[in-house]
Amino acid sequence: xxxxxxxxxxxxxxxxxxxxxxxxxxxxxxxxxxxxxxxxxxxxxxxxxxxxxxxxxxxxxxxxxxxxxxxxxxxxxxxxxxxxxxxxxxxxxxxxxxxxxxxxxxxxxxxxxxxxxxxxxxxxxxxxxxxxxxxxxxxxxxxxxxxxxxxxxxxxxxxxxxxxxxxxxxxxxxxxxxxxxxxxxxxxxxxxxxxxxxxxxxxxxxxxxxxxxxxxxxxxxxxxxxxxxxxxxxxxxxxxxxxxxxxxxxxxxxxxxxxxxxxxxxxxxxxxxxxxxxxxxxxxxxxxxxxxxxxxxxxxxxxxxxxxxxxxxxxxxxxxxxxxxxxxxxxxxxxxxxxxxxxxxxxxxxxxxxxxxxxxxxxxxxxxxxxxxxxxxxxxxxxxxxxxxxxxx
Ligand SMILES: C[S@@+](CC[C@H](N)C(=O)[O-])C[C@H]1O[C@@H](n2cnc3c(N)ncnc32)[C@H](O)[C@@H]1O
Numbered sequence: 405x406x407x408x409x410x411x412x413x414x415x416x417x418x419x420x421x422x423x424x425x426x427x428x429x430x431x432x433x434x435x436x437x438x439x440x441x442x443x444x445x446x447x448x449x450x451x452x453x454x455x456x457x458x459x460x461x462x463x464x465x466x467x468x469x470x471x472x473x474x475x476x477x478x479x480x481x482x483x484x485x486x487x488x489x490x491x492x493x494x495x496x497x498x499x500x501x502x503x504x505x506x507x508x509x510x511x512x513x514x515x516x517x518x519x520x521x522x523x524x525x526x527x528x529x530x531x532x533x534x535x536x537x538x539x540x541x542x543x544x545x546x547x548x549x550x551x552x553x554x555x556x557x558x559x560x561x562x563x564x565x566x567x568x569x570x571x572x573x574x575x576x577x578x579x580x581x582x583x584x585x586x587x588x589x590x591x592x593x594x595x596x597x598x599x600x601x602x603x604x605x606x607x608x609x610x611x612x613x614x615x616x617x618x619x620x621x622x623x624x625x626x627x628x629x630x631x632x633x634x635x636x637x638x639x640x641x642x643x644x645x646x647x648x649x650x651x652x653x654x655x656x657x658x659x660x661x662x663x664x665x666x667x668x669x670x671x672x673x674x675x676x677x678x679x680x681x682x683x684x685x686x687x688x689x690x691x692x693x694x695x696x697x698x699x700x701x702x703x704x705x706x707x708x709x710x711x712x713x714x715x716x717x718x719x720x721x722x723x724x725x726x727x728x729x730x731x732x733x734x735x736x737x738x739x740x741x742x743x744x745x746x747x748x749x750x751x752x753x754x755x756x757x758x759x760x761x762x763x764x765x766x767x768x769x770x771x772x773x774x775x776x777x778x779x780x781x782x783x784x785x786x787x788x789x790x791x792x793x794x795x796x797x
Contacts, residue, residue, distance in 0.1 A: 607632075731795055
């Protein structure tokens, strides 16, 4: 493909990303992958270049752009070498017209930028959300030791005891040590959030929103495979990914429970008041993961945000019923919005007598409300809010 043809391909993909964002359709990475499958003439260098153009344009535009071309024109305003490729050549984009719409730059749509600003996410902190995430892994202590693990590329040792960092794009999933379950791909912030649970061997632990089990596997390793670890979720597709991952990682203690939405407590009834620790890695806007999924900013609406907050409240209330006296509840969201973090946790404490905030001691993080914030700008992690509450005996 010529450089101009790559720009035109990126414009067409961006059109699909924009449509999908408006209709809550496929995520950008799937749209890019589908394009590559349907256009076999594009070689690996072409695919990489087109992908980079698409993601650069998404990161660069705050509000949802009018079109893929408007998004690419915003990028062209910053980068004259891209502007020069609007040359009208065969397969390339048509020349730029003087009155063409150009997408607005920024790190978020205006309404969301205001909410983020109210949560002190502005300036450099906001810009950091537009960056690229590195590739972090967690060494699986059920099978390996960080100091002794021999890998094709040496990773940087991070603050979490089993975390290693590699450059984005490092093909870690092709390494033997990955296939053998000696490490898992997991963001450093996610690993720190698991540390806040402070789980020990022999405990009864519930990972209430386990998804595909990223945090479940970290908890299993910290428990040294001893005790009970129940991984539940309402999403069958996500939870079904946990079995093979647990097998690869040697996490034999994991029990799975698929929940019916609205009947969660009924299905967890046998565990009422039984858990030493309940981890609630709640569904949220995912603002903290924009470095990986930048188009998420275009998918969010005020209504969706309010729905997330209501779900977070409901999950906190549900999780509290599962904790035994003397136990703890850990609340995590990958968001930097106070309304999905400190405000939810404060509302929980206010509405649940007897519970006390118990600030986690983490090797990284900044106090925010009655919990800890991790952010791309300050800590180089995905953005998280992590809080812990204790139920005295
Ligand atoms: C942030 S994700 C969890 C990610 C996962 N813990 C990990 O580390 O990979 C939130 C999860 O909550 C689940 N969820 C949503 N509503 C739920 C509910 N009422 N009960 C349990 N899980 C729920 C979603 O299906 C989703 O998998």
